[in-house]
Amino acid sequence: MTSSNSPSTSTEILDGALDTSVDRAIELLRADRLIGLPTETVYGLAGLASSKLAVRKVFVVKKRPLDHPLILHIASYEDLDNWAQDIPEYARVICKRIWPGPLTIVLRRTNKVCDEITGGRETVAIRVPNHEVALRLLRKLDDGVVAPSANRFGKVSPTTAQHVVDDLGSDVSAVLDGGVCLIGIESTILDCTLSTPQLLRPGAISTEQIRDICGVAVEESSGESRASGMLEKHYAPNCRVELAETHVDAEVRLEILKADNRTAQILDFSGDLALFAANLYSSLRQADTQGIQVVVVVVPPAIGLGVAIRDRLAKASQATSL
Numbered sequence: 244m245t246s247s248n249s250p251s252t253s254t255e256i257l258d259g260a261l262d263t264s265v266d267r268a269i270e271l272l273r274a275d276r277l278i279g280l281p282t283e284t285v286y287g288l289a290g291l292a293s294s295k296l297a298v299r300k301v302f303v304v305k306k307r308p309l310d311h312p313l314i315l316h317i318a319s320y321e322d323l324d325n326w327a328q329d330i331p332e333y334a335r336v337i338c339k340r341i342w343p344g345p346l347t348i349v350l351r352r353t354n355k356v357c358d359e360i361t362g363g364r365e366t367v368a369i370r371v372p373n374h375e376v377a378l379r380l381l382r383k384l385d386d387g388v389v390a391p392s393a394n395r396f397g398k399v400s401p402t403t404a405q406h407v408v409d410d411l412g413s414d415v416s417a418v419l420d421g422g423v424c425l426i427g428i429e430s431t432i433l434d435c436t437l438s439t440p441q442l443l444r445p446g447a448i449s450t451e452q453i454r455d456i457c458g459v460a461v462e463e464s465s466g467e468s469r470a471s472g473m474l475e476k477h478y479a480p481n482c483r484v485e486l487a488e489t490h491v492d493a494e495v496r497l498e499i500l501k502a503d504n505r506t507a508q509i510l511d512f513s514g515d516l517a518l519f520a521a522n523l524y525s526s527l528r529q530a531d532t533q534g535i536q537v538v539v540v541v542v543p544p545a546i547g548l549g550v551a552i553r554d555r556l557a558k559a560s561q562a563t564s565l
């Protein structure tokens with residue numbers, strides 16, 4: 244295994260539309276190899292859940308600290324009881340309604356979940372991804388996969404197969420190409436181990452949606468159960484990310500930066516939240532490719548998906564400096 248960042252010639256790019264590609268990906272997973280897996284949120288770095296070796300490789304390739312447990316991806320709600328126990332009724336209601344979908348729930352694990360996945364915790368984070376290619380693979384696999392975002396720890400998540408190759412090179416054996424991720428930011432994470440759900444990370448499924456589905460209000464996490472998305476520095480491109488509340492504020496800032504001989508650009512999706520989420524990471528990657536030093540982002544309103552976008556932007560802006 245190399246730690247090269249350069250694009251690899253040995254990574255297989257598999258056309259996700261073909262059954263033969265899914266079969267090849269399964270063959271690699273069963274041989275403890277890692278693959279790039281498309282989901283509706285971002286591309287995952289997938290390893291077989293029952294393979295301790297594969298799970299350990301995921302931490303090594305991502306350079307991820309071992310105390311940041313991985314999300315287990317399974318084929319369907321019907322499979323949930325194999326991996327989790329003591330599931331509160333409200334959690335069942337939420338999963339039945341939202342899965343497959345961009346919601347991860349944390350539950351008490353069964354002994355089918357190995358220590359390597361959870362960092363020794365008695366809880367496990369689980370979701371069913373809403374992507375045709377991922378679902379076809381999971382249904383055929385008769386196992387789960389761990390699949391954190393397919394980037395090095397702390398960096399911007401990949402939303403295309405090419406991003407995965409750009410980031411991980413030959414550290415990933417193959418990438419199933421399932422096109423551009425439709426949502427573009429990571430799943431909502433909900434701790435369901437208590438009598439009321441606690442939000443660990445905002446995502447495309449809002450707390451209002453969850454409350455409306457299960458009739459129980461979602462609380463902000465007390466900070467006890469940490470999620471890597473809760474770290475202050477995360478989702479960081481190489482460029483500096485600055486936040487502006489309005490387009491005029493962004494223009495003023497751009498002028499100041501240019502007068503200071505910085506290469507800078509504005510990112511403004513005019514409050515179109517779905518477009519914003521879908522294009523955020525690829526726009527930041529493009530800025531890096533172009534050698535832009537500062538990206539001034541006009542932040543969206545803190546409603547619905549805007550809450551999750553603001554969360555990622557806040558972390559990206561804290562992580563970057565000139």
Ligand code: AMP
Nearest residue numbers: 312313366367368391392469470471472
């Ligand atoms: P990522 O794989 O970077 O999208 O992040 C997955 C998130 O799920 C991380 O923030 C993990 O810390 C979180 N997570 C995974 N397992 C657990 C768990 N047992 N309890 C709390 N959070 C978890």
Ligand code: MG
Nearest residue numbers: 391392397400
């Ligand atoms: Mg990640």
